[in-house]
Amino acid sequence: MKKRYLLIASLLVIFFTTCKHEPIVTIKGNGSNNGPTVVVIPTNDSVCFNTQILPIVVASCAQSGCHTTLNNYANIKLNASTILSYASKTTGKVMPPKPQPRMDTASINLIKRWIKEGTLNRICTANVCDTANVKYTTHIAPIMNIYCKGCHNTTNAGGSVNLDNYTSTKTCTTTGKMICTITASGCAIMPKGGPSLSKCDIRKIQIWAATGCLQ
Ligand code: HEC
Numbered sequence: 045m046k047k048r049y050l051l052i053a054s055l056l057v058i059f060f061t062t063c064k065h066e067p068i069v070t071i072k073g074n075g076s077n078n079g080p081t082v083v084v085i086p087t088n089d090s091v092c093f094n095t096q097i098l099p100i101v102v103a104s105c106a107q108s109g110c111h112t113t114l115n116n117y118a119n120i121k122l123n124a125s126t127i128l129s130y131a132s133k134t135t136g137k138v139m140p141p142k143p144q145p146r147m148d149t150a151s152i153n154l155i156k157r158w159i160k161e162g163t164l165n166r167i168c169t170a171n172v173c174d175t176a177n178v179k180y181t182t183h184i185a186p187i188m189n190i191y192c193k194g195c196h197n198t199t200n201a202g203g204s205v206n207l208d209n210y211t212s213t214k215t216c217t218t219t220g221k222m223i224c225t226i227t228a229s230g231c232a233i234m235p236k237g238g239p240s241l242s243k244c245d246i247r248k249i250q251i252w253a254a255t256g257c258l259q
Contacts, residue, residue, distance in 0.1 A: 090161050090164070090166055091154060091157050091158040091161055091164075091166065092166050092167065092168030093117060093120075093158070093164065093165050093166050093167065094166075094167045094168060094239070095168050095242075096154055096158070096168075096190075097120065097154065097155065097158050098115075098116075098117070098120065098238065098239065099190045099191045099235070099238060099239075100147070100151045100154065100155070100190065100194075101114050101115075101120050101127060101155075102114070102115050102191075102194075102235060102237060102238035102239075103190070103191060103192065103193065103194025103195055103235065103238070104131070104139075104140050104144075104147050104151070104194045105127065105139065105140065106237050106238065107194070107195055107200075107202075107236070107237070108236070108237070110140070112237055114127070115237050115238055117165045121163045121165075124155070124158070124159050124163050125159065127139075127155065128152070128155050128156060128159060131146070131147040131151075131152050131155065132152055140194075143199040143200070144194075144199060144200055145194075145197055145199060145200075173243075173244035173247060173248070174248075175244075175247055175248055175251050178248050178251045178252045178255060178258070179252075179258045179259060180210050180213065180214070180252070180257065180258065180259045181210075181259065183248045183252065184213065184248065184249065184252050185210075185213075187241065187245050187248065187249065188207045188208070188213060189208075191235045191238070191241060191245075192207045192234065192235060193207055193208045195235075195236065196208065202236070203232065205221070210259050213257075214257040217249070217252065217253045217257055218253070218257060222249060222253070223249065223250060223253060226240065226241050226245075226246055226249060227246060228240070
């Protein structure tokens with residue numbers, strides 16, 4: 045009987061710690077490039093609003109002069125089907141408008157799934173942060189693609205900064221601009237108009253910068 049209570053109690057602990065509403069990130073390793081390889085485990089498979097939907101919509105729609113109010117759950121939920129229909133349209137009035145790059149299929153599919161699951165405000169927290177062997181392709185490009193590329197690409201380079209390829213992302217980082225903007229250290233605060241990057245993503249970028257911006 046006691047064992048059963050223990051089991052229930054530990055399941056409850058797991059349940060409550062994985063459902064925290066504030067993102068909690070434990071950064072493993074010694075902060076250098078030689079930390080242990082750990083995997084970021086999403087709490088479950090449903091779409092996460094904070095890490096998957098919000099950044100895509102902010103980068104594609106909430107740029108200044110566009111739909112700046114599409115930067116929070118309530119407004120994005122209210123406009124979810126409109127966002128999806130404009131993003132998926134191929135003719136007539138499309139969004140984001142030309143010459144902006146269109147939303148990619150993976151992002152459109154995520155929004156579709158999110159709507160199908162009931163446009164929930166699911167907040168996901170990664171409980172482990174992988175800071176081992178930080179490289180552009182495996183660690184940095186995925187962050188740029190979600191949080192920055194929509195406003196920093198060849199056709200639309202906010203502040204003349206392009207973050208859709210290795211070379212210019214590296215340049216932006218080695219000049220110190222990248223870290224300055226994502227840590228709100230006196231430059232324009234990025235992502236513009238959206239929530240700041242997670243501690244884990246900031247740490248990855250700092251480690252990438254400190255270890256020579258490997259490709
Ligand atoms: C919604 C659009 C938008 C998003 C998303 C965005 N930026 Fe920007 N960014 C801009 C604009 C516009 C500027 C030009 C300066 C300004 O208007 O504040 C800029 C400027 C910058 C600059 C130059 C700052 C300077 O002082 O010269 C850097 C570096 C930068 N962004 C990095 C990033 C990074 C890194 C991300 C992702 C984590 C990001 N931005 C996401 C729109 C955006």
